[in-house]
Amino acid sequence: MALIKTENLTLSYENMTVIKDMSFEVNSGDYLCIVGENGSGKSTLVKALLSLKKPVDGSITFGDGLLRREIGYLPQQxxxxxxxxxxxxxxxxxxxxxxxxxxxxxxxxxxxxxxxxxxxxxxxxxxxxxxxxxxxxxxxxxxxxxxxxxxKKLLLLDEPVSGLDPMVTAELYELISSINKSGVTVIMVTHDMSAALNYASHVLCMTEDNWFFGSLDDFVASDAAAFMKGGAVRG
Amino acid sequence: MGEIIAEMFSAPVLVRALIVGVLVSLCAALLGVSLVLKRYSMIGDGLSHVGFGALAVATVMNLAPMAVAIPVVILAAFLLLRLSSNGKIKGDAAIALISTSALAIGVMAVSMSSGMNVDINSYLFGSIISVSGGDVVISVILALAVLLMFVFFYTKIFAITFDESFAKATGTNANLYNMLIALLTAVTIVIGMRLMGSMLISSLIIFPALCSMRVFRSFKSVTICSAVISVATFVIGMFISYIADTPCGASIVCVNIVFFVIFFVIGAVMSRSRKA
Known part of the structure; x- marks a missing residue:
């Protein structure tokens, strides 16, 4: 069973729908990167995953015995x-x-x-x-x-490297990756496309009116990756 | 020296003021650490103005001052908390709006009752004589409530002060604790206002926390140090006011200024030696 599963999730921010009909699932051991433009609803999605915001429609279900308050959250400072x-x-x-x-x-x-x-x-x-x-x-x-x-199960990181210099950023990514390898599922919201391409097992890419979810390979082959060009250089 | 102290303790008015003052200082300092760190210092200032308005209106209408002021200020505290977190009107502007409005209403009320003997000066800058036996009872209860809350919820207060979003995410009811802090702050301010004056009461909340943050570097030591500073400055200030015959509230704030300068210097020396 999936650790987190969203079905037809619709979320709004100040009465504006920012996420519509989003479905994805996160399994134990996954490393999911959530990338996307400003205003695409990343923060709203994070709040919903933490149960701080009620979905307008659809559902978020927790499996594998994950309790709602058992998410290790790293907020923005x-x-x-x-x-x-x-x-x-x-x-x-x-x-x-x-x-x-x-x-x-x-x-x-x-x-x-x-x-x-x-x-x-x-x-x-x-x-x-x-x-x-x-x-x-x-x-x-x-x-x-x-x-x-x-x-012990799930880390949710919201822009963990913002404001850090490149050396420290690389160290932190390695650290997060090693935590993931020790069995902790990681969901990371980031602006940093190269981090997603280097470390993620799955990618959720959000734009203002659309979204893409899939494994890293699917993402690289998809239109979404082309759309997110800017930083989308592998390696 | 000993004679003066004995003389002070033989006057019931002074003993009452001392008891209330020490307890209120203690509560204000504990609550103040959290308020200052959450950037809510101005809420204390706003509430004291609301308290002034409520006291003035109550006196003019011949109502019991505390019975009117406490609920009004509690209401204002909840309102300010909501406004600061909701953000339609930004927090600092909202506080300025509410505090000047309350002040204006209070002044209007006093001026309309010009036949009556209302001493506006004692509302604004405090007076020892205004502390009644009822105040002593309320402040003892309040102090116990604040102390109990602090010991019992210490870990949670730390968590919501340091990082509200993390605390909420891991299932702490941050709104509840915020309301509790606002409630106790409101009561502390109303009681302390009689003694310190509505213009000066917020110093009891802000000074001790700022002093101890200069020197101490963990939450626990900052909290303990604030409580000690607050009680010490109150007692010293009251003593000076008795000997020099100066207003009690202003004397206490002046002692706080001296403490702040001392702590500021110690902090600067410490951080320099740490870097060296």
Whole structure:
């Protein structure tokens, strides 16, 4: 069964239909890139996948025992966050909140999960540092570690490399790819066509009035890829 | 020194003001950390103006001031929260709109009742004498509510303050906690307003958080430090106001300014030595 399946999904943003009759499915282990123009409804789709927005029509179903609050989400950074006084470990462990109900303090088990994920992303030595003193790439790693605390199955990344320099961008892509290979399904919204072509197993390409979904090979052969020319150079 | 303190504690008015002030400072500082970090500092300022309007109207109409002001300010807090997140009118403009309107209505109400003995000065800049026994009871209850909420929901407050979209995505009811914070802020402001004055009350929310953010770098240490600074500046300010016979609210804000400068300098020295 698919991890996420949308059927005839129709979504609107401020009373304008931005997505019409969209159907696609994501299976365990997939790496789906969502590419598309500004205003094509990518952010609206992300909100719908996170159950923060109700579909006008159609449905989104979760399979394989995926719970709605078990999506490891990496939102776009806000300005307020960049100078937020919080230690790295405070940020990472806040990813464990979804599984804990109303208990007021973190359990030793949750501290362990946070420590494991910091180790996994190579930020253990930063753990006492303040989030606002970190570089952009380090901050994204911290947020990624937090997202991994919230999930074992699915990461949803919203423009994870925006504002990062090329070196750090490449490192982050490799990291995401290795997380994907360890069995975590990845959905990534990106403007970066070359990343989609290099790493994705599937592509969802959205334009203002149309959409394409298929495996990477299908996408490369399709009209959609030709349409998205600009950055569509393989390799 | 000891004599002056003993003298202060022998006056019931001063003891009441001290109890209310310490509790309100504590609450304002805890709520303030979250408000400042979420860029909602101006909400405190807007609410205090609404509080002034409500108090003035209530006095003119001979109603119990607190019974009118608390619900009106709570309503305004929810309204401002909605406006800032909905974005038809942008948050800062919405706050300016509401606070000046409330101020104007308050001034109109006071001027129309010109036969009555309304001391507009004490509304605007606070007065110790206006703190009643009822205020003490309400502020003790409020302080307990804020402290309990902070301890119990600390992890969730951190999560929604740091990243509301992530918190929402992982199933935290961010709107509920935002409303709770707005509600407690509204009550804190109304109670503190009598003592600090509606023009100065928002300093209790903003200063301690800004001071501690200069020096401390984790959410927990910023929160604890804000609470300590807030209570300390209040007590020092009140003491100065008693000795020098200066207005209580303004004295406290001045002590806060001094603290801010000190913390600013410490922060600058620390960040320089970190870079070196």
């Amino acid at each position: 806000t300005n307020a966050q960049r100078d937020f006084p919080a230690s790295v470990s405070e940020v990472v462990i806040s990813g464990c909140l979804n599984s804990r109900g109303i208990r007021p303090f973190y359990s030793p088990r949750e501290r362990e999960i946070a420590a494991e994920n910091m180790e996994r992303l190579g930020i253990t030595e930063l753990k006492k540092r303040s989030y606002r003193d970190l570089s952009g790439g380090q901050q994204q790693r911290v947020l990624l570690a937090r997202a991994l605390c919230a999930t």
